[in-house]
Amino acid sequence: MRHALAIARREIESYFGSPIAYAVMTVFTFVSGLFFSNMLVHYVRQAALADAQIQKFGRSEFQLDVPTVVLAQFFQNEAFLLMLAVPLLTMGLVTDERRKGTIELLMTSPVRGVEIAGGKFLGAFAFLALMLLPVVPMFAFMGAGGNWEAGVIASGLLGLLLLGGAQIALGLFVSSLCENMLVSAIGTYGLIVTLQFIDTGGAAGGSIWTRLLGSLSFYARHLNSTRGVIAAADIVYFASWIALGLFLAQRSVDALRYKRS
């Protein structure tokens, strides 16, 4: 455990020593804020319109719970942004150690492959959590409006952490396969974008295959959490992806010994 924590700590420090991580964090925060304010303005206008209709005609065709709608939309957008950000955070996890030659230090130390994979995962996951932190004050705007949906916010953030964790674990595995950071990022994009949208092709059908693909989809699983619902099945689902990613990464790191490099 001490090894994994040391590796995680070094990973976090190296994020803060690297321009890539700062750039990702800055852009992520900026675009999150942009989405948030745009949506807030949009739905507040809609709500005002609805209010005006109710006053004029006594009824309106749309009834709007602004905080719930904005939060649901916002967390879905954040899930999309995570998909773009995570491969940039995971591309170097193992790849960079191989490039620098520091993998030789890790693999000749009394450290197990599972500790390397676990430490790397923890480091990237902690950075992701830090990256979500600047998003939290945005919710204060909603609090100022009187509707502070703490439950929805908590479930939304937890949903993002679960989704991000699954993406990181898979990105870590891809990184352990690649000698080139760009290839590592592209491979991770391919994998997690596919998993995000794997159910979209069969949305109309009802066969076992479409249901199977639907149950595999990151998007479909993540949707609940954006509406304030955290189901045990969703937690198990994302935890399983994390476990699978870590298992594959650990096997792959151990197998690096057999490479000629």
Place this chain on the structure above:
Amino acid sequence: MIRLSHLTKKFGACTAVDDLCVDVREGEVVGLLGPNGAGKTTTMRMITGFMPPSKGRVSIAGFDLYDHPIQAKRKIGYLPEQLPLYPDMTVCKYLAYVAALKDVPAARTKAAVALAMERTRTGEVADTRISTLSKGFRQRVGLAQAIVHEPPVLVLDEPTSSLDPQQRYEVRELITALKGRHTVILSTHILPEASDVADRVVIINRGKVMAVDTPANLAGRLRACESVRLEIGARAAASAVSPDAVRESLAALPGVLDVHAAIGAAGIITARIDSAAGVDLRAEAAALVTGRGWRLLGLSGDSLSLEEIFLALTRDEREGGA
């Protein structure tokens, strides 16, 4: 302390290391000597557990590297040829990180890092980022990470390659200072380096052990003849001098087998005297040249270079096989 038995590594059809058997005693410094591509780095990587051998076993301080990898690895400090440094870390933080990986107890980490920096004289750069360090300092930091957990066994892969002569000297001094505390196996392709620090030298070529011996014995065994190299100024000499005259007079010395002499562009005659093994003609040759009133510009006993040793060894092998 280090026992390599029948160590073999194959990469596809190519055999990088072939049936290597070496025993290193406690406290001994062994030099692994060979040209580039001889299998030195592959051997080092198998000793440190970075690479599994195709065949054979490695045992470190009594622990088999494959049955007890964690225990065995705790006993090893390893300086790979490509330094395993994180450029964005400071020296102090980096060494503390390595100490954690190598199971130095948390309470002792600070002291261990300080000691490693003291022994490698890197204290002055403790809070400097590794990316800004000079090559020589980086090499020392590399050495510091290898000794931070005070391992009984040190494995150093080309510790002085790509350093300038001054840095080379300093690193060699450091390694000499480590003698006694650690059992060391180091690789190099420079013979004088091995003979300076090593108690025993293992010469490998194309993955095979060619010879195992002390540096002095090795040089003596391979030296079939001794030779002396002379430079004589032909211009403004007190008496006339020509290559022929030089050859004639030097050939008259006792024990000479052969003499070559030729005149170079700058009017300098270079001569080489070959004599039987164990016959040192340097003093006699110098006395003769100055006695004739010639201007002696240079004189050196030719030592056998690594290349010559290899040529000699591979020649023996070819002849033995034929």
